[in-house]
Amino acid sequence: MLARLLLSPPACRDAALLRRAVAGQTILVTGASFGIGREVALLLAEADAKVLLTARSLGPLQELADLIAARGGQAEVYRADLAQPAEVEALIQRLRAEHPKLDAVVSNAGRSIRRSAYSASEKRDLERSLAINFSGPAALILGLLPSLGSGSVIVNVSTVSVKPPGGPRWGSYQGSKAGFDLWLACLGAEVQASGVRVCSVYLPLTRTRMSAPTYSAATLALSARDAAQSVVDALVRPVSRIAPWWLAWQELGALLFPNVMRRALGLVERLDRWQERRR
Numbered sequence: 001m002l003a004r005l006l007l008s009p010p011a012c013r014d015a016a017l018l019r020r021a022v023a024g025q026t027i028l029v030t031g032a033s034f035g036i037g038r039e040v041a042l043l044l045a046e047a048d049a050k051v052l053l054t055a056r057s058l059g060p061l062q063e064l065a066d067l068i069a070a071r072g073g074q075a076e077v078y079r080a081d082l083a084q085p086a087e088v089e090a091l092i093q094r095l096r097a098e099h100p101k102l103d104a105v106v107s108n109a110g111r112s113i114r115r116s117a118y119s120a121s122e123k124r125d126l127e128r129s130l131a132i133n134f135s136g137p138a139a140l141i142l143g144l145l146p147s148l149g150s151g152s153v154i155v156n157v158s159t160v161s162v163k164p165p166g167g168p169r170w171g172s173y174q175g176s177k178a179g180f181d182l183w184l185a186c187l188g189a190e191v192q193a194s195g196v197r198v199c200s201v202y203l204p205l206t207r208t209r210m211s212a213p214t215y216s217a218a219t220l221a222l223s224a225r226d227a228a229q230s231v232v233d234a235l236v237r238p239v240s241r242i243a244p245w246w247l248a249w250q251e252l253g254a255l256l257f258p259n260v261m262r263r264a265l266g267l268v269e270r271l272d273r274w275q276e277r278r279r
């Protein structure tokens, strides 16, 4: 509850409101097999939307689709690896053939990695992060543009960490997510003339498989359900940004006091190195 009060972006916690916004719609959710994407899919299906579920893990996707069907909802499974261009292309072709009109795409699939730029694997991390956090989702959205018409929404599940200042050891993750965020903002400026709305949701730390190495039991973090309620808020309100109240202050601080921020982050990195030497 404290995490929700202090950290959460605005959220839609009213099931009736969500149902009014999405009932009868067809909505693609990427990264629906686990974590925030799974919760988003459940919320949308409970609100009577037809959800199209995609990720790499067929078993968890099928389990989720069965759970939704058992509760009286509608879900279809599309297995695909968004980091593989050929699989993205095949996914686009199937979706366009089977669902020529989409009401929304929730671009949620992603992967985080925290590793030093001095690490031997950082170049590979950067390539993989760009593929899953930027080029894969961007190719998918471009391929689906003909299925998005007036009233359709593209929701980007982003992170507060794409906003300045960048953190040490997060270059691959934050850089790839920030690149996609700006790319989508540019696309949003263009597609609004066709009545398509783009909204980025900037989430803080959320308890999921992805973030498990980053927090301890005492760390303040949202639940996946809380985060999902912020994501679906993008389908309820006609906004382009959903962010916690303090994010604008973080951005302003980085703008007004860049050297203070730089020194503080330098201290964080020095502390990490000191802890590594002691291990």
Ligand SMILES: NC(=O)c1ccc[n+]([C@@H]2O[C@H](COP(=O)([O-])OP(=O)(O)OC[C@H]3O[C@@H](n4cnc5c(N)ncnc54)[C@H](OP(=O)(O)O)[C@@H]3O)[C@@H](O)[C@H]2O)c1
Residues within 6 Å of the ligand: 030, 031, 032, 033, 034, 035, 036, 037, 054, 055, 056, 057, 058, 080, 081, 082, 083, 084, 107, 108, 109, 110, 111, 112, 132, 157, 158, 159, 160, 177, 202, 203, 204, 205, 206, 207, 208, 209, 210, 211
């Ligand atoms: N957790 C946080 O603290 C946090 C904070 C801010 C923003 N976010 C963002 O929230 C989103 C969801 O993260 P999460 O925390 O829910 O992580 P998660 O539990 O690990 O879920 C990630 C989802 O992305 C899918 N995915 C990963 N690589 C994929 C690939 N190559 N192709 C297709 N699907 C792929 C995964 O499915 P498969 O493994 O089955 O493919 C899974 O369904 C991410 O975009 C993340 O950046 C998370």
